[in-house]
Amino acid sequence: MAAVTLYDYPKSSASYRVRIALHLAGIDFETVNVNLLDGDQKSDAHLERNPQGLVPVLDIDGIRLTQSLAILEYLNDTRGLGLLPSDPKEKAISRALAYSIAVDVHPICNLSVMRHATGGQDPARTEWMHHFIRPGLAAFEKLLESSNNKTFCSGDTPGLADICLIPQLYNAHRWKVDYSDLKRICTVERLCEELPAFQNAKPE
Numbered sequence: 183m184a185a186v187t188l189y190d191y192p193k194s195s196a197s198y199r200v201r202i203a204l205h206l207a208g209i210d211f212e213t214v215n216v217n218l219l220d221g222d223q224k225s226d227a228h229l230e231r232n233p234q235g236l237v238p239v240l241d242i243d244g245i246r247l248t249q250s251l252a253i254l255e256y257l258n259d260t261r262g263l264g265l266l267p268s269d270p271k272e273k274a275i276s277r278a279l280a281y282s283i284a285v286d287v288h289p290i291c292n293l294s295v296m297r298h299a300t301g302g303q304d305p306a307r308t309e310w311m312h313h314f315i316r317p318g319l320a321a322f323e324k325l326l327e328s329s330n331n332k333t334f335c336s337g338d339t340p341g342l343a344d345i346c347l348i349p350q351l352y353n354a355h356r357w358k359v360d361y362s363d364l365k366r367i368c369t370v371e372r373l374c375e376e377l378p379a380f381q382n383a384k385p386e
């Protein structure tokens with residue numbers, strides 16, 4: 183096994199966040215695919231890694247980590263990624279942006295939640311996704327407008343909020359949620375798309 187192993191599913195937005203951060207840190211890692219559609223996340227082997235039955239799981243520095251936000255903070259602390267502003271007020275605002283997606287929008291759009299709530303079939307599942315993703319992004323746009331006039335979400339380099347936003351936008355594309363009117367978000371998306379770390383982390 184490589185020194186750094188990510189238990190991953192390409193389309194998982196929580197895994198996508200970790201891939202971006204690993205690339206930003208320039209860390210070589212291998213991925214082990216946990217196929218969520220086949221139910222691999224509930225296999226004994228994966229439950230051994232993460233009793234929550236979720237990806238991502240990251241093996242790094244001799245420890246096993248779960249929870250993408252905790253992993254991002256670990257990489258930030260140990261690899262000096264500068265994902266959060268140093269000013270406490272700016273830091274709180276930056277975390278609030280990131281959490282508005284990672285803690286509020288993403289969990290209700292999770293595969294198991296969506297399937298349980300809708301039966302997992304169209305049109306119910308698409309309606310579910312639209313019901314939560316679009317307002318979540320519109321709120322993010324307002325938070326961005328009111329909190330700063332920076333290049334990326336929280337500064338002139340990509341940070342925690344950008345890393346949470348971009349996978350959520352990928353998800354919005356998948357479900358055909360239109361957010362082209364959300365100009366700040368579209369600007370951040372364009373900027374991130376130019377960066378190799380974001381390009382290399384893409385699901386495809």
Ligand SMILES: N[C@@H](CCC(=O)N[C@@H](CS)C(=O)NCC(=O)O)C(=O)O
Nearest residue numbers: 194195196236237249250251293294
């Ligand atoms: N809070 C967790 C959420 C992880 C999560 O929801 N992962 C999804 C993929 S994005 C998953 O494994 N879903 C499997 C399932 O719902 O059965 C994190 O940020 O790591």
